[in-house]
Amino acid sequence: MTLQRMKVSNFRCLKNVEINFEPDLTIIVGENDSGKSSLFDILKIIDEKGLPDANDFGFGESEISCELEFPSSKICIKFRKESDGRVISIVTELVCWGELKKYLEEPGSIDEVPVETIKILLMRYGEPTRRRTQEGIRQDFVALLQRNEEKIKRNVTEEIEKGSFDMPVEVIRLDGKKFEDISAFVKDIYLKQDLQGTWNAKVRVGEEQKSLIDIFQENLDCIAKQRQEEVKKEVLPSLREFLPNVEEITINIEYCPRDVVKDVQVSVKFKDSTGTEILFDKKGDGTKRRATLALLRHRMKKESSERFKLLLLDEPDTHLHVKAQYELISTLQQIAQVNQVIVITHSPFILNNVNPSSVRLLYPENGVTNVKQVGDEEDVKNILKSLGIENVSLFFTRKILVVEGESEEIAIPMLFKKYTASTLNNELITLLNAKGVDNVAHLARVITELMSDIPLVVLIDSDFRYRRETKKLLEDLKSHRGIKQFTVGYKEFEDAFEVDVIYESVKNAYGDNIKDDWVRERIEEIRRELEQNPNYKFSDALVKLSGRSKKEIAEAIARYCPVEKIPEDLKRLFDSLK
The missing domain is CATH 1.20.5 (Single alpha-helices involved in coiled-coils or other helix-helix interfaces)
Known part of the structure; x- marks a missing residue:
């Protein structure tokens, strides 16, 4: 039972915020004070049947509302601040009477409906039964159908007030404190259900x-x-x-069991290789979060066949180093296969490793929170920039790949993904554009001085050999640090591909929006010219022939080139990067 949609009005900075959730994993990002935690807080209030504080009412309003939409129900919880300062809650459910039409048209089918289902329907349509016999419960249901016959026939939709509301899914909330408090985590996630049954054991x-x-x-x-x-x-x-009239004194002692969960104190220790017992709470925050993550993964895996769960995780990536953050997103993706997971994060590594369509950006504008649903990878890059995160992966990377131009910058990520079924981001590889072959050696030298422990790979066009100074710099740098150097093409990146690949790719990408000269024979002619003239620029000739830019041609080739037609030079590069 997934939470599909949520709409919040007048709760803190959430004036009229509507957000849709993915059935598996949803990532929520945003600037500070954009309302991310407020989304979780209102869900916590509802799940625990609590009430908001007076200060939670925003924008001078006296009513907070929250709509929750599930596959089979739509609930609205309103919190109203009375004139005397009290806060009351009103729960309504949006129901469609037309859903009962089959029972009205076929009364005999009611006898085949399980009693528990009928009780749920009576509750949902605002007339919970107090009867205990099956016959009495069915009679109440028939009476409900008869009283609302016109509404059922006209498919009327209306709000039905309910006494209370229970979330149709088990909610597990983990904020930063719980992630770092192993003892509290074990108590709540592992022991709570068992402890609650202690008195009746x-x-x-x-x-x-x-x-x-x-x-x-x-x-x-x-x-x-x-x-x-x-x-x-x-x-x-x-x-x-x-007191002469006293005849007898009776003593009765009754005990009302306290909540064992509150009374029980839990501590978790581990024994190291020396046999020393250490409290987990004495370890660093990053270690505690990783331990919590391992316990959560085990718990969710063990309960995968039990009741579906909604996990709300507030910045679980805090204090985790980059490797642990990748372990985190991998774990969350596993959990999300059988549960719904909603994560608040600031981590660029998590953002870089999820489907862009699963990301929701919260951003404040004139004191009001807005929501944007991310559509593609470019949106993700813009989000990172809006959060003040630019080139951050450069400092948490496994390898750095330097290319000489825009064509390679565009095409290499696409071809790498096509060839390896992975992405440069997933492999912790940072791609840098030197913006010219003469800049490659200088950029590589800067990188080696700043980050000498990170492997450096250089991809350049074969025509660098005609540039004496660049060739010498690269050779010096290679001998100095053992840089892996790859070349591509006869002279340039574009000429590494077969004529048919170039022709078909550009044709498929731009159709009639290319020049009439774009034919195989002309491309073959300029390739022959390339082989005869060392100063001939194949890429410039392709631009002139097609009427498309180098960037557009590179993107077309990368998009439409079959895997088996990827040049061997690039395949060797990709194998090295993997």
């Missing part, structure tokens, strides 16, 4: 099975009986001297 006493509360109460009854005998013999005679 059965134990053998002699030949009988008794619950702990029964045993405890029997002990209290025994104490009361003993004390009552003492009172009868010793206290009552003295009391009658002052």
